[in-house]
Amino acid sequence: MHYQPAQKAGSMERLEARPISAARVGRPLYEKRRKIFPKRAEGRFRRFKWLVMLVTLSIYYLTPWIRWDRSTHAPDQAVLVDLAARRFYFFFIEIWPQEFFFVAGLLVMAGFGLFLVTSAVGRAWCGYACPQTVWVDLFLVVERFIEGDRLARMRLDAGSWTFDKVCKRVAKHAIWLVIGVATGGAWIFYFADAPTLMKSFVALEAEPVAYMTVATLTATTYIFGGHMREQVCTYMCPWPRIQAAMLDENSLVVTYNDWRGEQRARHAKRAAALGEVVGDCVDCNACVAVCPMGIDIRDGQQLECITCALCIDACDGVMDKLGRERGLISYATLRDYSANMALATNNGAIPINPRRVRDGNGVFVQGIRVFDWRIIFRRRVILYFGIWALVGLGMLYALVSRDRLELNVLHDRNPQYVVESDGSVRNGYVIKLLNMIPEPRRITLSLDGMPSARVRIAGQAPGDGQSFSVAVDPDKVTSFKIFVTLPKESLVEAQSGFSFRAEDPSSHERDVYRTNFIQPGTAK
Amino acid sequence: MADKHKHVDDISGVETTGHEWDGIRELNNPMPRWWVYTFYATIIWAVGYAIAYPSWPMLTEATKGVLGYSSRAEVSAELADAKAVQAGNAERIASSPIEDIMADPELKQFAISAGASAFKVNCAPCHGSGAAGGKGFPNLNDNDWLWGGNPKEIYQTIAHGIRYDGDEETRVSEMPVFADMLTPDEMRATAAYVLSLTAMPSNPALVEPGKQLFADNCASCHGADAKGSRELGAPNLADAIWLKGEGEQAITDQMRSPKHGVMPGWVKRVGDPVVKDLAIFVHSLGGGE
Numbered sequence: 001m002h003y004q005p006a007q008k009a010g011s012m013e014r015l016e017a018r019p020i021s022a023a024r025v026g027r028p029l030y031e032k033r034r035k036i037f038p039k040r041a042e043g044r045f046r047r048f049k050w051l052v053m054l055v056t057l058s059i060y061y062l063t064p065w066i067r068w069d070r071s072t073h074a075p076d077q078a079v080l081v082d083l084a085a086r087r088f089y090f091f092f093i094e095i096w097p098q099e100f101f102f103v104a105g106l107l108v109m110a111g112f113g114l115f116l117v118t119s120a121v122g123r124a125w126c127g128y129a130c131p132q133t134v135w136v137d138l139f140l141v142v143e144r145f146i147e148g149d150r151l152a153r154m155r156l157d158a159g160s161w162t163f164d165k166v167c168k169r170v171a172k173h174a175i176w177l178v179i180g181v182a183t184g185g186a187w188i189f190y191f192a193d194a195p196t197l198m199k200s201f202v203a204l205e206a207e208p209v210a211y212m213t214v215a216t217l218t219a220t221t222y223i224f225g226g227h228m229r230e231q232v233c234t235y236m237c238p239w240p241r242i243q244a245a246m247l248d249e250n251s252l253v254v255t256y257n258d259w260r261g262e263q264r265a266r267h268a269k270r271a272a273a274l275g276e277v278v279g280d281c282v283d284c285n286a287c288v289a290v291c292p293m294g295i296d297i298r299d300g301q302q303l304e305c306i307t308c309a310l311c312i313d314a315c316d317g318v319m320d321k322l323g324r325e326r327g328l329i330s331y332a333t334l335r336d337y338s339a340n341m342a343l344a345t346n347n348g349a350i351p352i353n354p355r356r357v358r359d360g361n362g363v364f365v366q367g368i369r370v371f372d373w374r375i376i377f378r379r380r381v382i383l384y385f386g387i388w389a390l391v392g393l394g395m396l397y398a399l400v401s402r403d404r405l406e407l408n409v410l411h412d413r414n415p416q417y418v419v420e421s422d423g424s425v426r427n428g429y430v431i432k433l434l435n436m437i438p439e440p441r442r443i444t445l446s447l448d449g450m451p452s453a454r455v456r457i458a459g460q461a462p463g464d465g466q467s468f469s470v471a472v473d474p475d476k477v478t479s480f481k482i483f484v485t486l487p488k489e490s491l492v493e494a495q496s497g498f499s500f501r502a503e504d505p506s507s508h509e510r511d512v513y514r515t516n517f518i519q520p521g522t523a524k
Numbered sequence: 525m526a527d528k529h530k531h532v533d534d535i536s537g538v539e540t541t542g543h544e545w546d547g548i549r550e551l552n553n554p555m556p557r558w559w560v561y562t563f564y565a566t567i568i569w570a571v572g573y574a575i576a577y578p579s580w581p582m583l584t585e586a587t588k589g590v591l592g593y594s595s596r597a598e599v600s601a602e603l604a605d606a607k608a609v610q611a612g613n614a615e616r617i618a619s620s621p622i623e624d625i626m627a628d629p630e631l632k633q634f635a636i637s638a639g640a641s642a643f644k645v646n647c648a649p650c651h652g653s654g655a656a657g658g659k660g661f662p663n664l665n666d667n668d669w670l671w672g673g674n675p676k677e678i679y680q681t682i683a684h685g686i687r688y689d690g691d692e693e694t695r696v697s698e699m700p701v702f703a704d705m706l707t708p709d710e711m712r713a714t715a716a717y718v719l720s721l722t723a724m725p726s727n728p729a730l731v732e733p734g735k736q737l738f739a740d741n742c743a744s745c746h747g748a749d750a751k752g753s754r755e756l757g758a759p760n761l762a763d764a765i766w767l768k769g770e771g772e773q774a775i776t777d778q779m780r781s782p783k784h785g786v787m788p789g790w791v792k793r794v795g796d797p798v799v800k801d802l803a804i805f806v807h808s809l810g811g812g813e
Binding site: 414415419422 | 652653654655656663665667722765810811
């Protein structure tokens with residue numbers, strides 16, 4: 001786009017907005033927090049944030065209500081963390097407590113996912129997907145709806161307590177609390193059958209822990225989203241520190257391009273007429289007014305910046321009105337920024353001179369660096385993606401190849417063996433059969449590697465077999481005790497190890513457990 | 525050195541504490557307000573807590589607290605709850621014959637658990653915590669039963685004991701003293717015969733005379749085939765289990781001056797339902813008939 005001289009530059013409204021949150025502002029350490037009244041922004045990033053908000057909130061509030069047929073052994077809920085029965089259901093996946101490493105794997109993936117996204121596109125998590133960002137945004141929607149936009153809210157806040165103000169404030173806090181209750185309420189539905197819990201919750205018959213959870217989450221949502229807002233990001237959250245460490249000169253950050261904007265001039269035309277060097281920034285403060293963190297991005301990179309890009313939207317809007325090219329504030333890598341800065345200052349030899357980066361018609365000169373999307377495919381990004389994908393593929397493999405029949409054997413320790421009256425030796429074992437599918441099965445249990453031994457279930461008549469079959473309940477652990485008896489004649493063998501084999505004759509699924517047989521000569 | 529005048533730091537504009545070390549002064553930054561208020565709140569909470577709950581140690585006991593809480597009462601309540609949960613099964617065990625309990629899997633499991641715990645308290649000192657016994661104390665896991673191994677017989681043994689003076693229904697049997705009836709050589713021969721029955725090492729020359737001696741002196745109680753008698757509590761001598769020890773010496777010792785174990789009767793001490801629990805538990809150990 002070609003640079004067009006501003007037609008209505010003089011008509012640009014200048015907002016009296018000051019950064020109030022940045023470290024650069026130099027407030028005393030224990031000063032009372034100054035309120036931030038973010039102005040409503042419009043533009044492509046704002047639209048993207050609306051979309052992200054819609055998607056994330058929908059996922060959060062609606063997921064527990066997705067139904068999934070689980071016959072009789074569990075609630076028909078697609079996503080359910082059943083702590084009482086120690087099962088985790090996620091659509092067609094059912095996870096048992098000993099398979100909790102899947103959850104650990106998901107956390108590892110979440111970690112590497114954060115590294116990946118951050119090294120590629122900067123603090124995108126903070127700006128778009130973080131629950132704090134999403135709920136603060138939601139609370140701001142309510143605030144704006146009731147109290148109006150920035151100036152109206154500032155006026156209302158400064159004004160005396162009129163009836164109108166009380167009404168507005170009560171309405172606002174009431175709606176915030178309702179959102180808080182809905183947020184806490186949605187959380188508990190992940191841990192029990194949602195429709196049942198909903199009924200008992202409303203009828204005041206639910207478990208106390210449900211009310212406590214809702215109360216806690218209501219309080220935290222209301223306090224964090226309504227009252228603490230940017231302070232959570234700045235003072236409480238460890239992510240910004242971790243994410244800051246993930247950034248390098250090739251990561252995308254929200255950048256004020258001062259090589260283009262400086263010297264900023266409120267009356268650019270007048271200044272230009274006087275022969276002064278002026279940049280594109282008209283010092284309208286729109287970027288400061290929309291910032292939910294209360295910072296001025298023109299001060300450079302700041303810890304407080306969550307890269308929500310609303311300042312980009314605000315500035316682009318102003319540039320459009322002025323008929324100038326967008327991108328005075330933009331996503332850029334620090335490398336690009338430095339290259340352009342070097343161009344504008346002749347490698348630092350002179351103060352910023354916008355004439356060095358564009359000609360009289362506003363066309364940017366050759367050599368100006370714009371964002372090249374290929375920069376995100378660099379080595380560390382590929383490495384993070386590789387690790388992330390490796391963990392994911394490993395989990396996927398573990399998921400499709402995992403056993404749904406598991407055998408655990410516990411050898412009796414007291415006594416370790418029993419000599420029977422005919423001189424044979426008997427060992428006791430507690431067998432645990434885990435049937436991890438929701439259908440009943442008949443499992444055959446047999447001995448491997450000890451042909452002369454005989455096995456029987458405790459409490460049943462002695463058999464002479466090497467195997468027996470046992471019915472196991474769906475989705476349950478079946479536990480029983482068995483005795484293995486080795487005849488006297490076989491004791492001369494240096495018998496020690498053998499295996500139990502559990503097998504489902506219909507699916508041929510099997511599990512083997514190696515254990516020991518202890519006899520007088522071997523007992524220690 | 526301490527400075528009595530207020531000193532304000534030039535750079536930060538914050539008052540200092542007045543302390544100075546080699547030109548370095550300490551800023552006197554106040555605590556954040558919420559922090560201080562939280563601190564006050566903990567003090568108020570502590571006072572309230574000390575009033576509500578037992579706290580101050582006095583000379584002989586501690587203050588009771590206005591809520592009347594005590595951990596002992598809480599434990600009693602929990603115990604009462606647990607007993608209430610068990611009550612149904614416990615009553616059914618008390619009122620059912622042992623065969624009915626054995627026939628009901630749930631009740632049987634309850635009895636086994638109760639019996640296991642009663643066993644640890646009452647029986648483990650002699651029979652061992654795993655019921656494996658020891659020399660002179662029968663192993664309850666094996667399938668060798670002096671007085672019978674079905675639940676009713678086990679019940680009888682536990683309830684009234686063996687050679688137990690405190691119970692008239694107790695089971696009594698005694699092995700005669702053979703010191704005056706048999707010579708040491710005859711006893712050795714008898715032992716050789718008994719050992720030969722279980723294919724254990726013995727003097728082959730003595731087996732044949734021992735057989736006759738056994739028939740004359742021992743068969744009346746232990747049976748012609750030496751398999752013992754449960755009516756008399758006479759041990760099976762043809763099996764692999766030796767309560768008083770294996771080998772010729774142990775056998776002749778038992779003939780010369782027999783040792784007799786005593787098992788107390790338990791029904792008067794622990795009551796009928798617990799004896800049922802114990803009998804079913806012992807039966808479940810693997811050797812029950």
